[in-house]
Amino acid sequence: MARSSAVVFTDLDATLLDHHDYSWQAAGEALAVLAAHEVPVCIVTSKTAAEVAALRCELANGHPFATENGGAVAVPQGYFEGAHCDANTPLDVTTLGAEREILRALVERLRAKHGFRFTGFGDMGVDDVIEATGLDREAAAKALDRAASEPLLWQDSEEALDTFCGAVEAAGLAVRVGGRFVHVLGQADKGDALTWLRARYERAHGPILAVALGDSGNDVDMLEAADIGYWVARPDGSYHGSAMGHIRHARGIGPAGWAEAITALIAHHEI
Template identity: 60%
Template structure:
């Protein structure tokens, strides 16, 4: 195994970044993931997916590392991974909620819809079949996607102007919204950047780390800014969500191919 000389940690979005937007395929990133594993560099998934979904994906990707789910509303750590994490009744995972409970977020979002007439459909209103149709997931995967703790994804069916007004009202009420690849997410005041910071404190109890973050959407912006090096991965149309500025770069490629290109460039330049 090659030594991780920079004590790097990768924080990465999943959909349309590590995974293909349409097929959820990650094969183009497999070689880069193997190179990170060889260097003993942890890969922490930071995603809108639920704990149940991420644990399933961790098994597929061969990862046993901390992760953030529901856009940073929840962090999960393998039991015993960090000495500073408190004991838990779960023999395998220690889970901490950073945001607000889903019930409070749903009450807020649906009350605003009733009062203002916003047009959207939330996960709480959808059947498993509806969630599958909206996401392209199979039945079992859609059932895992429905197991939310600290967020409510909305299938937005109104204008961008209405979305902006809705977001302002959500923020005025003490919560916030984040746009992902498919949904407008309502969550408490904890996002992927907060999850990165929470995990960074615990990693740095062992020594300073080089935090590298990759994403493609609005809900990744704060995480990329909070990292030492951030990468925008190109979206399906080949465009980037935002310019490359300061410590934030553009990965040369779309989805998992762009993700792999960014990781390989870091390795080639001896930044990892």
């Protein structure tokens, strides 16, 4: 195992990545310090495996990761057996949630029955995703390549959203409200992904200190499952959740807040 027993689990959008330009540069120095301390950084995101693959190459990140809000977990082959892994190491992927086809069929049925107003990724082409997210064409195509979730641009009322969530849950599936999208997924969330990965780290290396960072509703389960959780500030400076118990507030928005949290943990010898 690493010199440190800590493992960092992080959301991407508006957390490690800037909400507006998707840059991680404000967290670059903190990432370098974690690498020097051999602290794994495991991405846990609503993004797809195709999107994460490109970012992992950019970050030189060869650690396990979870996609589509915990719907699937990917582990580089040989990682927990001590093999040297990088961003290009072949992956073993485990589906924790539900297949995308099941999710898409449900939201279409609910829209037809109740008249809910939303636009799902299944309704969108690449140009629509570009308009909704600001991603470039290549990145937008990767965002559409989904396996275990169906994101929706919600265009109806909060009351309608409550009704929709109840109907999805009654069907045995789940809804998570993220920074940009409402995500329909199976009964697996980011907290389940953290717990699944923690078990494998601990089986291989002994107890870990799980640190989790996020900014929105779909990060709640992950922060609750961690030993130390951090809310980073949202673009308007507010926080999604309170600082209480093992969950703290990072001083800063997005990747700047992410860096502040990591710097504080290292300064206080917590990791």
